[in-house]
Amino acid sequence: MSSHLLLLAFQLHLCMYSLLHGSSNAEGALSGLPSSVPLGTSFSSTTQAIWMQSQNTIFQLDLRPWHGIEQYCMGGVRYTYKNPNAFIWSFNTVPEPLVGSNCNLTLRWDGVLAFDLIPTASSTSRVVAWQTPTAGLSVQNLTLQDDGNLVLVDDSGGILWQSFEF
DSSP states (O other): HHHHHHHHHHHHHHHHHHHHEEEEEEOOSSSHHHHEEEEEEEEEETTTTTEEEOTTTEEEEEEEEEEESEEEEEEEEEESSSSSSOOEEOSSSSSSOOOOOOEEEEEESOEEEEEEOOOOOOOSOEEEHHHHHSSTTTOOOEETTTTTOOEEEEETOOEEEEEEOO
């Protein structure tokens, strides 16, 4: 029960954040966001929340902190036009946000996509909370497809990892 309340509170937070900051148009799409990024790209929840958007603007890569009783991190692919903007896939292995702060998503030079954070207020060390098993597989970029699938692709466009399979 408590995890469902926590997730509901997080969804409410996302809705209020969007309303208060007003950075998106009426439908929720943002202009100027890439649908694909190269190796070495890193996104931080401390500077902005929405980092990528599918070319059809229906899906966005969202990475954000959330402050409640503790600090939390959550990230994943969200459906742009649903209010609140519901995640269709998350880096978290559990449905509730991860306890931690300063969350980052990095497409490392070795081809691994890694989600890391600082786990507690008393810690200064970063912990990898989730990562892809793609080291050494010739990954070239991270792409958010028009169907919402987040994929790692090689130089010929072949998919080496995907967030979900149909």
